[in-house]
Amino acid sequence: MRYLLDTCVISDFIKGETGTQTRLKQRWDMAVLRESPWYQQILKEGIQEGRQEGEIQLVLRLLKRRFGVLDEGLQQQIQRLSVEKLETLAEELLDFSTLQDLETWLKQN
Structure with a gap:
């Protein structure tokens, strides 16, 4: 499974910037969600509609x-x-x- 994360968020996380852990988790969760069969099915149905x-x-x-x-x-x-x-x-x-x-x-x- 491929995970696409924003390099700026990762960079901020490494630097210890505040709030980056939350942003990193949100990006991670979204990447995982986009790869899920459930998300893909809903996307397919939306395109069809x-x-x-x-x-x-x-x-x-x-x-x-x-x-x-x-x-x-x-x-x-x-x-x-x-x-x-x-x-x-x-x-x-x-x-x-x-x-x-x-x-x-x-x-x-």
Whole structure:
């Protein structure tokens, strides 16, 4: 396991500067935490959620530009889609000519 510690904090610790033990322990604890599977899993989930939110916003913007404001029901259906489905929808909507095409696609997916 790699531990990345701030060299300034270590230098202060060696010099006997006050408060450096606390800062050194905090840096050490954070380095250990970042290496933990628990932290890595939460980070991965956060990245996935951010990606999904970005896809949702992109699809909604594209649909709004093409068809105007969507009703709340359609927006909610889109917000429940997985990232993979959102990516597919982003491509498919380029071929939609009516709002009915979107509704049909959502029913099928």
